[in-house]
């Protein structure tokens with residue numbers, strides 16, 4: 001297979017390259033840029049010397065159409081202008097940005113403050129939460145890869161909502177991310193001397209992943225709800241830990257909650273139901289495509305604390321994108337993704 005990466009110089013692009021390099025079906029990787037055409041990739045990233053010395057390629061439809069699969073790992077508002085002319089030209093398309101996730105275009109405009117993609121293209125895109133949408137992904141020519149936070153949140157709460165074990169009408173979600181979630185473009189908020197030794201909240205009640213999580217709850221459980229969702233920046237590079245709080249349906253036990261999660265994911269290699277709270281942490285998944293989930297019932301309040309942990313750049317971005325590619329091409333989901341977590 002030939003794989004093309006748009007936005008190869010970004011964090012998501014570099015992670016795509018790291019995993020595709022290990023993918024036994026991928027023979028060629030084209031690295032595309034909007035700003036550095038002709039630059040030798042290893043001159044920009046010396047850690048890839050003797051591995052990827054090839055020049056960065058110009059973004060052109062005819063060049064992209066030569067690939068079997070094209071990933072876009074670009075800021076929002078970019079793939080919506082590139083992918084529409086590539087649909088039906090050959091490559092399977094996988095977008096890591098939010099451009100094709102929200103089916104309601106007005107909602108995209110409100111939350112992303114960008115011009116939405118054409119309606120007919122958004123309609124044919126398939127939401128790539130692999131564990132929940134495999135049948136549709138198999139047939140998809142355009143995948144909207146989920147956001148990093150929604151991946152951690154949805155994988156941990158969807159089984160409990162679908163099985164009516166928790167009350168979806170009052171969900172409070174408190175999520176924390178490492179700084180690589182903000183991409184490679186420096187900003188005041190990600191400046192080392194301001195982000196390190198600090199812990200901050202951002203986009204309070206205004207995060208663009210709110211409508212995505214609500215849409216997915218509706219899509220996979222048929223329940224319409226609104227959520228409270230807030231995000232925090234943690235002075236570490238990788239990782240997301242999302243904690244959701246929900247009222248448990250009367251009579252539901254700890255065992256029922258754990259059994260529901262275990263049963264849902266028993267045939268899904270990248271979701272692990274963790275039994276011990278001490279084993280929950282971002283370093284348990286770092287560099288890997290795992291999503292670890294954990295649930296604990298507080299019998300005093302009848303509320304459950306539900307946790308999802310991922311590496312934002314892997315299961316939250318490049319890893320899940322390649323998992324989706326594997327499903328689209330009829331390959332085992334783990335192909336190219338079997339790296340164990342770094343831990344330290």
Ligand SMILES: NC(=O)C1=CN([C@@H]2O[C@H](COP(=O)(O)OP(=O)(O)OC[C@H]3O[C@@H](n4cnc5c(N)ncnc54)[C@H](OP(=O)(O)O)[C@@H]3O)[C@@H](O)[C@H]2O)C=CC1
Pocket residue numbers: 006007008009010011012013032033034035036073074075076078096097098146147148180181182183184185312313316317
């Ligand atoms: N970082 C994360 O943890 C996650 C990110 N995402 C989403 O994935 C996408 C990529 O994220 P990330 O890799 O972190 O972002 P980065 O900022 O690290 O990289 C984005 C890349 O896109 C390219 N780019 C920028 N502007 C344009 C343009 N106008 N046209 C074409 N290419 C452009 C740039 O490369 P060049 O200048 O070479 O073209 C840049 O290196 C974003 O939409 C992000 O929201 C999703 C989940 C997790």
Ligand SMILES: CC(=O)N[C@@H](CCC(=O)OP(=O)(O)O)C(=O)O
Pocket residue numbers: 076096097098146147148177178179180181182208209231233
């Ligand atoms: C730490 C940090 O800033 N994270 C980013 C991650 C969002 C993202 O990747 O955006 P889309 O998924 O919508 O494309 C944020 O909170 O906006």
